[in-house]
Amino acid sequence: MSATPSGRFLFLNNTAGALPVFLTNLVHHHFDCIQQYEADRLDWSCYDAIILTIHSDQRHLMELAGHFDAYLKSGGTIFFNGHVVQRFLPELCAFKPLPKRGKLDLMVHREKEHPVFEGIDSAMLSFRKGVSGFYGRGMNPPPEGAEILNSVGPDHWPLDWIATRSTGGRLFMHAGNDFWGFWMIGSPQNLPIVQRLFDWLATSSNINSSESVA
Template identity: 80%
Template sequence: MSTVPAGRFLFLKNTAGGLPAFFPKLAHHNFDIIQQYEADRLDWSHYDAIILTTHSDQRHLMELSNRFNAYLEQGGTILFNGHVVQAFLPELSFFKPLPKRGKFDLVVHREKEHPAFDGIDSNILSFRKGVSGFYGRGMNPPPQGAEILNSVGPDHWPLDWIATRPSGGRIFMHAGNDIWGFLMIGSSQNLPLVQRFFDWLSASSNQKPATQIV
């Protein structure tokens, strides 16, 4: 019997279609998918994490800022993918692109070993068929005290980071296209990498479902 707790995740989409094809194949976890503009009708308190894709309408996210803050204060996790253009949470700052974008200016560096990236070498994230820059080309600057997991470029700009509030609520930031696509690295055989990522999200959840978030 698995010791990994079953995770429940809210996936807010802003494109046609459903979940990425491999999500339903992940063991233990449940994904509720809903259009972003319907999100305010749900009780978020049941979810270990809310997943925001790179296609999110950030102007609309600004309208939900109070609800996101309440969810974080309850211990929830927000997984953000993309470039911040609307700072809908106090921990967020606008995206900054790298000034240089040559092949070796876009190398990804592992700043800290972490269960979210277990089994993933930074070289795999840096290059795909000899080309760099797919994983990230800049940063959403982290707040003071954030845990830096991966960086990019010769100056090690923070690319993946976690900001945790005193309440236990946290923001997992990936300043690029949706992270699960890179964990798959173009092959269904890499599903275990995505599995381990969401296993970590579930096992480390600080969510304390006590009151409805409205």
């Protein structure tokens, strides 16, 4: 079995502080953490994925639409966490919260097996100490043809999905709090799950570093 490629990721921060410390404990991978408002000063072509957190300034992300488009055309991945408010990419629609939020109404369902979620069952995503709703409480409606990985609620609203553009690049959407935060807050033993996410982003990367997207 071949070794996991070393991934390089651009983490766009919009809060005080630096990169979450546990991300520096991941093996193989390198993270460049910068304030979101400095992103347009960089060449993105060397990054396997651009990481957007739930705290992103989405109005400013709209100003970066041309950079996102060029980056996706070069084969890049945008990993978005949170609720879409501004359509900074044409595939996106505004977040819709579940109309009911009882314990069973917030159940998470596996729709398709995927390496990121290998060994993770619905109960692990649905409950924390018997309480539901931490992983996600609604959806960012996906475009037609998106690959639905996990859904939430009795009507199976898409919660985690991947959309691949015909012109190149892909979006990985998680309609909840930051993926790594869900696993790591109070549970440092879950670091291997976060590792698996970034291993997959690196292994499946199609970024073409010969094409500038600055």
